[in-house]
Amino acid sequence: MTTIDSGVDTLADVTSSEDRLRRFLLGLPGVDQVGAEARAATLGTRSIKTTAKAYALDLAIRMIDLTTLEGQDTPGKVRALCAKARRPDPADPSTPQVAAVCVYPDLVATAKHELRGSGINVASVATAFPSGRSSLAIKVQDTKDAVAAGADEVDMVIDRGAFLSGRYGMVFDEIVAIREAAGDAHLKVILETGELVTYDNVRRASWLAMLAGADFIKTSTGKVSPAATLPVTLVMLEAVRDYHEATGLHIGVKPAGGIRTAKDAIKYLVTVNETAGPDWLDPELFRFGASSLLNDLLMQRTKLATGHYPGPDYFTLD
Known part of the structure; x- marks a missing residue:
């Protein structure tokens, strides 16, 4: 566990100059790569059954940021996605809603209109997503435009070249x-x-983002391979756990990209519980950035309830 000698005061000092920030980040304990990967592999073998599995499936649905981030996105596609976010399984009204719908800034207003009164948040990528290669002025304006259009959440990208x-x-x-x-x-x-x-860079970037005011740290844009992995998410969960120990603040974690099955989602939930703790088993502190994951969760949920899988075309394709 990362130790901070005197809590918030020390962290305030850390950000008072670039030299102090650098020394702090480079002084963080190194990540044991073999240990992190072995730990993630072990947690990934845990299995849960019946009632616990039903709870986990519903929790995973509630944690989804249902996402479309393609150049061919249209208002019609976003409207359809919002309808699915509201009623993931129209045949079963007990199915929970997702946490948010994530779109490009120019489609935020469409999503906001379609989700009005639902309690589902609208998330928007910003800051020259996915590359982050633009001036700060453009990134700031990109963010302001998304918020002005109604975004409840903003997903920004860091300048990886600078980092x-x-x-x-x-x-x-x-x-x-x-x-x-x-x-x-x-x-x-x-x-x-x-x-x-x-992994050392992942730990440093996690702390840097939290020190700068992030509410969530997110693995990936979904446009780069590899995207989310269990060991990387484990390292990020350790970082938010240690940051909470140092400051009392809860920061969320969002793995995004490549999580497609209910089995994978449950592995992540087990890792959350065993690493950061049960407080993070909540959509306010853990999200999945996904599109195809929802369908598999719905299929597994139907199987658990009825004893058989629905046909492959039973749920809408995203």
């Missing part, structure tokens, strides 16, 4: 600026862990 070249202060300052531009919207900071190369 990998050691310009931690620049990355920190950008997150702080986007945090301010987002106003009351929750800020999810995408690390793009597939480009960070090492």
